Amino acid sequence: MTYSNSRSKLDSATIDHDNNVFNVEGVKVYYGGLLALLDVYLKIPAKQIIAFIGPSGCGKSTLLRCFNRMNDLIPGAKVEGRLNYRDHNIYDPKVNSVKLRRQIGMVFQRPNPFPKSIYENISFGPRANGYKGNIDELVEDSLRRAAIWDEVKDKLKEKGTALSGGQQQRLCIARAIAMKPDVLLMDEPCSALDPISSRQVEELCLELKQQYTIIMVTHNMQQAFRIADFTAFFNTETDEHGKRRGKLVEFNSTVQMFNFPQTKEAEDYISGRFG
Numbered sequence: 001m002t003y004s005n006s007r008s009k010l011d012s013a014t015i016d017h018d019n020n021v022f023n024v025e026g027v028k029v030y031y032g033g034l035l036a037l038l039d040v041y042l043k044i045p046a047k048q049i050i051a052f053i054g055p056s057g058c059g060k061s062t063l064l065r066c067f068n069r070m071n072d073l074i075p076g077a078k079v080e081g082r083l084n085y086r087d088h089n090i091y092d093p094k095v096n097s098v099k100l101r102r103q104i105g106m107v108f109q110r111p112n113p114f115p116k117s118i119y120e121n122i123s124f125g126p127r128a129n130g131y132k133g134n135i136d137e138l139v140e141d142s143l144r145r146a147a148i149w150d151e152v153k154d155k156l157k158e159k160g161t162a163l164s165g166g167q168q169q170r171l172c173i174a175r176a177i178a179m180k181p182d183v184l185l186m187d188e189p190c191s192a193l194d195p196i197s198s199r200q201v202e203e204l205c206l207e208l209k210q211q212y213t214i215i216m217v218t219h220n221m222q223q224a225f226r227i228a229d230f231t232a233f234f235n236t237e238t239d240e241h242g243k244r245r246g247k248l249v250e251f252n253s254t255v256q257m258f259n260f261p262q263t264k265e266a267e268d269y270i271s272g273r274f275g
């Protein structure tokens with residue numbers, strides 16, 4: 001498979017080290033004592049789309065969940081190392097993980113609207129957090145930013161779950177945006193969507209990156225190539241006891257990664273020789 005160089009604007013994508021949202025310093029993750037992800041060192045630049053790619057079980061979702069401490073909710077999961085979000089270690093015991101998740105929102109693989117109206121799907125979180133502004137305006141603004149306003153503006157009282165899968169996913173993105181986050185984490189957000197809905201979500205991500213940093217796990221290499229400014233490639237290795245664990249192999253601008261991978265592992269994966 002070849003990846004065309006049509007994205008010339010991204011050829012110059014370089015990491016601006018003064019403008020990192022996250023600095024991951026030696027993060028390891030265990031599940032019930034088993035090491036699932038080896039020490040990761042990674043800097044995530046602001047207002048860019050970063051794709052996490054790699055074969056199944058290499059720790060992409062595990063690392064994604066570290067960025068807003070979602071692994072805290074998994075019994076037996078343990079995170080070691082330092083993960084700085086704008087110069088503060090989010091694994092400091094003093095950090096309020098609920099507040100953190102307001103700043104670092106998450107969109108899941110399967111659209112998961114609340115079983116409530118479209119309006120309430122957006123208004124619920126901000127209201128629960130004591131939002132003092134005009135809630136109607138917030139609902140409209142969030143739905144507009146998620147490029148779904150025109151499709152739902154005449155049925156805001158209808159159930160969010162009655163929308164199509166692609167619309168539900170954009171509703172969930174609108175719900176995340178309504179919390180005024182800084183970062184959006186997306187775990188395979190298009191895997192349950194048809195190609196047209198996937199492209200709509202991709203277009204939306206390209207719009208949203210003007211305001212937000214987006215980190216996205218994807219199995220779709222073309223999708224990573226189309227929209228990501230930077231790509232992190234993960235793989236698995238086997239320890240001396242035969243246990244598999246994930247590791248970050250390479251992080252680079254997407255154009256570099258897809259056209260001039262620095263490692264044989266990344267080259268083999270990208271060219272479809274494994275995974």
Ligand SMILES: Nc1ncnc2c1ncn2[C@@H]1O[C@H](COP(=O)(O)OP(=O)(O)OP(=O)(O)O)[C@@H](O)[C@H]1O
Pocket residue numbers: 031036054055056057058059060061062063074217246
């Ligand atoms: N909740 C959990 N409990 C125990 N082990 C887990 C849990 N979640 C993930 N793991 C293990 O951690 C490793 C990494 O899993 P993870 O889901 O992060 O990989 P991934 O690269 O996102 O995979 P995929 O592409 O298949 O979604 C795997 O060996 C997996 O079995």
